[in-house]
Amino acid sequence: MSHALRVVAAEALKQHRRLFGQPLVLFSMLLWPLLTLAATYYTVLPVMESATASQRWPVAADPRRLLAFLAAGALAYTFFFSLVQSAWHFSFERVSGTLEALFLSPANRMALVIGNGAAALTQNAWLFGCFAVAAATAADVLDVAHPGMYVVAALALVVPAVAWGAFLNSLLIFSRDSAFLYTLLDDPLWFVAGVRLPLFALPVWIKAVGVAFPLTSSLVVLRGALLDRADLGDLAGALGWLVVLTVGLFLAASALLRLGEARVQRTGNLQVF
Amino acid sequence: MGATFVRNWRITLRAYPWTYFVGTLATGVLTIGVSLLAYRAIGGGRVGASFTAATGSADYLGYVTVGAAALTFVTRMVLWVAKAQITEYREGTLESQLLTPARRLPYLVGVTAQALSTTAVEVTVLVAVASALGVRLSVPDPLVLLAAMVAATVAVVGMSVPLSALMLAAGEAHITQNTLFTAMALLCGFTFPTSYLPAAARWLGEALPVTWALRVLRAATLPGADVDPWPAFAVCLVLGGAYLLVGLSILPPAERRALHRSARA
Numbered sequence: 001m002s003h004a005l006r007v008v009a010a011e012a013l014k015q016h017r018r019l020f021g022q023p024l025v026l027f028s029m030l031l032w033p034l035l036t037l038a039a040t041y042y043t044v045l046p047v048m049e050s051a052t053a054s055q056r057w058p059v060a061a062d063p064r065r066l067l068a069f070l071a072a073g074a075l076a077y078t079f080f081f082s083l084v085q086s087a088w089h090f091s092f093e094r095v096s097g098t099l100e101a102l103f104l105s106p107a108n109r110m111a112l113v114i115g116n117g118a119a120a121l122t123q124n125a126w127l128f129g130c131f132a133v134a135a136a137t138a139a140d141v142l143d144v145a146h147p148g149m150y151v152v153a154a155l156a157l158v159v160p161a162v163a164w165g166a167f168l169n170s171l172l173i174f175s176r177d178s179a180f181l182y183t184l185l186d187d188p189l190w191f192v193a194g195v196r197l198p199l200f201a202l203p204v205w206i207k208a209v210g211v212a213f214p215l216t217s218s219l220v221v222l223r224g225a226l227l228d229r230a231d232l233g234d235l236a237g238a239l240g241w242l243v244v245l246t247v248g249l250f251l252a253a254s255a256l257l258r259l260g261e262a263r264v265q266r267t268g269n270l271q272v273f
Numbered sequence: 274m275g276a277t278f279v280r281n282w283r284i285t286l287r288a289y290p291w292t293y294f295v296g297t298l299a300t301g302v303l304t305i306g307v308s309l310l311a312y313r314a315i316g317g318g319r320v321g322a323s324f325t326a327a328t329g330s331a332d333y334l335g336y337v338t339v340g341a342a343a344l345t346f347v348t349r350m351v352l353w354v355a356k357a358q359i360t361e362y363r364e365g366t367l368e369s370q371l372l373t374p375a376r377r378l379p380y381l382v383g384v385t386a387q388a389l390s391t392t393a394v395e396v397t398v399l400v401a402v403a404s405a406l407g408v409r410l411s412v413p414d415p416l417v418l419l420a421a422m423v424a425a426t427v428a429v430v431g432m433s434v435p436l437s438a439l440m441l442a443a444g445e446a447h448i449t450q451n452t453l454f455t456a457m458a459l460l461c462g463f464t465f466p467t468s469y470l471p472a473a474a475r476w477l478g479e480a481l482p483v484t485w486a487l488r489v490l491r492a493a494t495l496p497g498a499d500v501d502p503w504p505a506f507a508v509c510l511v512l513g514g515a516y517l518l519v520g521l522s523i524l525p526p527a528e529r530r531a532l533h534r535s536a537r538a
Contacts, residue, residue, distance in 0.1 A: 027452060035458070047316035047320055047333065049321020050321050052319060186296070
């Protein structure tokens with residue numbers, strides 16, 4: 001166990017040295033999400049101002065609550081997207097030829113991908129996270145049942161995100177094309193997960209797809225705990241499902257890593273780009 | 274110009290970036306999707322009075338669809354035209370380009386012509402998908418629509434050339450292009466009228482030729498919006514031309530800087 005922890009720490013430190021202070025982080029984790037958030041807000045505003053909207057969805061009646069709802073979505077999405085970016089960086093290991101060296105070392109594979117994802121998360125998302133918390137406190141839109149719910153919301157965001165990152169990183173053992181990550185997991189992810197719309201507005205089949213992604217349930221917990229004064233009892237269903245998804249993702253990641261390693265041992269194409 | 278057109282078509286046919294295509298198309302379709310769902314499930318098929326007042330029309334879905342199609346057009350065109358030279362630089366052919374007696378403007382026009390032909394296909398697919406989703410579009414005045422396309426092309430080329438110089442000078446494209454795209458999506462009035470923005474942001478938007486091209490496009494596609502498109506058309510051409518001139522004048526120093534950097538490396 002202490003061996004695995006040392007691997008996690010070392011990999012996290014490496015990622016930290018690679019990423020910290022890069023201007024890309026500032027842009028992709030703060031400026032772009034903020035601009036996109038503002039554009040989304042103004043785009044849906046005409047609909048929210050219609051007379052029926054406030055009856056169907058009380059949040060629509062108050063622009064500040066609407067903005068808080070969308071900002072919570074943007075926050076969680078940014079957390080998960082920083083993991084997509086980390087997986088993208090992981091694919092550089094293959095380009096620079098160090099992926100092979102990683103697999104020659106006795107390091108626990110699972111610890112590697114977890115370390116990689118966790119570091120990316122703390123490197124990238126803290127910026128927007130701090131900003132969102134500061135903005136929400138200043139605008140006085142938070143409605144929390146008790147202080148413990150902050151911890152629940154943070155855990156419900158971070159732990160599934162790390163599992164998601166481990167899963168994405170393990171996928172890249174099989175493929176050298178990381179472009180599919182951006183295509184498949186950028187726009188469609190926010191659409192099915194209810195980042196910009198309440199879940200009730202989505203058709204059933206989109207909701208069904210969305211349930212399979214941890215971001216959807218993370219968002220339910222985050223919004224419930226921080227904006228709607230929900231307590232543990234109210235969120236039990238979402239939290240339970242989130243635990244199932246997280247365990248499932250970790251299991252899938254570990255299985256993929258084992259399968260992928262067996263495969264590259266046979267084909268020998270780990271250093272091929 | 275002709276040679277560039279033919280060469281870029283060959284590249285496109287041999288190695289078409291499908292992931293880019295799916296990516297930009299998905300952004301457009303999903304933007305329309307969110308508006309559609311919000312409009313039907315939350316708004317109950319109605320929009321607030323502020324939208325009707327700002328646009329002179331209650332056709333929210335048409336407004337967003339035309340805007341999303343225009344955003345796809347602008348994004349793709351900028352990706353082609355502004356990234357043309359930094360791609361040459363990365364592939365190692367910028368030196369050869371500088372050695373040939375070909376001038377910069379015809380080269381860029383060639384790139385633009387080829388980009389127009391592929392982007393037209395992509396925008397058509399997007400509009401077809403929107404119609405399949407049940408969005409009804411109308412074109413009251415085809416001549417104005419044509420003018421809008423001319424205006425949009427001038428605006429895009431005008432903005433792409435200084436951007437190309439910026440990318441060459443910085444040796445970087447990813448941050449520059451995405452910052453421009455997200456800023457334009459907010460400032461230019463693609464999916465909502467610019468009057469929703471705070472005054473400072475609105476003025477920033479007024480300085481971009483794309484904002485004016487969109488006004489011409491709205492006059493052509495929004496039923497009930499009774500505005501004269503020609504003043505906006507003129508402003509767009511003047512602004513676009515000014516950006517183009519600035520871009521052409523800062524391009525040579527940017528090229529020199531890029532060459533110095535690759536000589537040092």
